[in-house]
Amino acid sequence: MLLCRVSAVSQTLARWGQRSHRGGGLLHRALSFSSSRCHGVSPGEGGAQPAETDSARSRYRDTVLLPRTDFPLKLTGxxxxxxxxxxxxxxxxxxxxxxxxxxxxxxxxxxxxxxxxxxxxxxxxxxxxxxxxxxxxxxxxxxxxxxxxxxxxxxxxxxxxxxxxxxxxxxxxxxxxxxxxxxxxxxxxxxxxxxxxxxxxxxxxxxxxxxxxDGAYEAAQLNVFQEMHSKGLIFQGYKPVFWSPSSRTALAEAELEYNPGHVSRAIYAAFPLMTLPPKMASESASLEGVSILVWTTQPWTIPANEAICYMPNSQYSVVKRADSSQLLLMATERTANMAALLGTELQTVHTFTGSQLEGGFCRHPTVPDKEVPLLPANHVTMAKGTGLVHTAPAHGMEDYSVASQFNLSVECMVNEDGKFTELAGPELQNLSVMTEGTDKVISMLKECGALVKEEQCVHSYPYDWRTKQPVVIRPSKQWFINTASLKDKAKEALQKVRILPESARGSLLVMLDRRTYWCISRQRSWGVPIPVFYHRETGEALINNYLLLINLQYVA
Known part of the structure; x- marks a missing residue:
């Protein structure tokens, strides 16, 4: 449309130029050339002759000052x-x-x-x-x-x-x-x-x-390893680590990426209270048939449960469901949320402080004849769940801390492929914990009447940043650096470092406080090896300065 309008204007001006300048002229030739191009006609057809057009071009080209350069305007390949x-x-x-x-x-x-x-x-x-x-x-x-x-x-x-x-x-x-x-x-x-x-x-x-x-670089690393080992900063331990089933190796936190859209099958499970806490013995009549209600986004960890943790200074309540005779124990401030979630009224029967739960025991819902204790812990929060935390020391960092404090068992039921082992029982053996293993555990909870509610939970979950697959936390015998003993020196050194922006200093200090150990071993062939020999039968590690020196001479 625009070209047609330009063409019409050009033709009008050309006719005006012919009437005003008999015999032709530059304006006439220029406008005729413009008109003919708009109609797809070559300069030599029906308009100005090519010779005249070229002459006009050459006449005015020299009046435009353009740079002259031998530099190529475009290069490729x-x-x-x-x-x-x-x-x-x-x-x-x-x-x-x-x-x-x-x-x-x-x-x-x-x-x-x-x-x-x-x-x-x-x-x-x-x-x-x-x-x-x-x-x-x-x-x-x-x-x-x-x-x-x-x-x-x-x-x-x-x-x-x-x-x-x-x-x-x-x-x-x-x-x-x-x-x-x-x-x-x-x-x-x-x-x-x-x-x-x-x-x-x-x-x-x-x-x-x-x-x-390079051998020299690896030798320098082993030198540092030797120095740290001589100071007691390196140890071998059986601790929970981030484990990637897709890579079959332990991962450090820096090797994780968090997927905010991960969907988990979150459940509310009931653990029947079998042994009343001594401080609540007088309330035995109102507590008969009570079940401890816990919430988890990882149902596959229920078989590894060793305890239920509570917050000592928080308030807890025994509530009765209006749609059934079931009695549930949960944090007082979470009862309104649970009532909305269950779609029923919850009538408060008894209220007490968390410290009164000390000494109580619950029956494990999926493991026959097993009872688990009620224990105090500072990591319990009231932001989500029920205010009572299902604790599986083999599959959680805070859970492991509780196990260390109270001498709980840390038994791993998950192998390197992320599947249940025979320790989980014949029903779960060889099932992948993240898929069919989760399905089976939920099914077992339904069968025994321990499943109170199931929901889809969208939350942030750690993934292996290389394979883009979810990871699990499982205990593994690895080599660690005792960062807790280095914390004070690290904080002191950090004060001498100029950090931009300064607000980042706080996050570094928090990380130093939170991380008590750092896993340095990996289950790979391509890397700097841990200079340790293992007993062929017992697997006991042999490490000393003499072996470290031999390794240094080998790689240098």
Missing amino acids: QRLLDREVEIQRECGFADLYSWQRERKAKKEFCLHDGPPYANGDPHVGHALNKILKDIHNRFEMLRGRQVHYIPGWDCHGLPIELKALGDLGISGLSPLQIRQKARMFAEGAIARQKAAFQRWGVMADWDQCYYTY
Whole structure:
């Protein structure tokens, strides 16, 4: 529509120009040319002649001052790469780092680079990271400082092992073969990434990089391990850890990502009160037939229950359902929520403080002839659930702390594949805990009348950031660093560190308080090994300074 309007206007002006300037002229020729182009007619058909048009163009082209350059306006493919390399060579990019290291400077700026991971091709994340750091290094160089920057690569770990093996998996391969394939993959990724970093002009000595698979680097790590072990900071323990069934390995918190849309089958389960707490013996008549109500988003952990925890200073109530004769014990402030959830009125029969529950025992709903104690704990909250926490020491960090305090059993019923073992009983054995295992546990609770309510719960849940699959918490014999003993020194050192933004300091301090141990072992072939020998039959670990020195000589 717009072109048609322009064409009509052009034709009108052309006719006006013909009447006003007999014999033709520049205005007439220009407008005729415009009109003919709008109708798809070439300049030589029905309008101005090509010779005249070219003459007009050449006449006015010289009046426009345009830059003249031999620089190509567009390069693609290999020509672009060749040109980049040529620019770097002409500008001396490769010599800039060594030049600034040789000049005299009063101060040195040292950048400790968090290394990229050697598990793939360079991408925009690498560019953002490296170029921003390079900008800062160049800024410090312009301030007259010597820049100390050694680039490197993190070459170990599960992502490289998974990508190196691909569809082959680890079946049929020896640990030595796995390491060879993983190293070849890492070396190829490093070569591609390094070429890209050089092409981007990042200032560094690219002939002097560090790689975590180098013998000297591994020897330095083992030296630190030896020093920490001699100070009693490293120990082997049987503790709950984040375990990835999809990767068959323990994970650190840094290797987790939380999925806020994870859907769990949350349940409210009743544990019949079998032994009354001594402080409530006088209320035996009103407490007859009472069940302790607990809530969990992980029903598969019910078979591993060893206790029910309460908050000593909170108020608790025994309530009676209006739609049945069932008596339930829960936190007083949670009764209104439970009434709405159950769709019935809850009549309060008795109210007391949590400390009065001490010494009580409940019957386990799925394990015959098993009773579990009522225990005080500070991690109990009233934000969700019933104010009474189902405690499975094998599958929770706080639960494990309670077990350590009260000498509870920490028995694992889940294997490395995330399936129930024979310890869970024949009904559950070999069932995946996150799927059919959960279904079966809920079915067992229904059969014995312990299931009070089931609901869909959308919440944040930890996933393995590599496989994007959910993880479980299960106890495993691993090697740990005793971070609790390092907490005070770490806090003292943190006060001397300038942190931007300052608000981040608080989260670091909270993390130091919360984390009492750090799992450093992994069930992988591609990595720096823990320098320990194990007894062939008993599995007992043998570790001492002599063995550490032998390992140091081997890798160095």
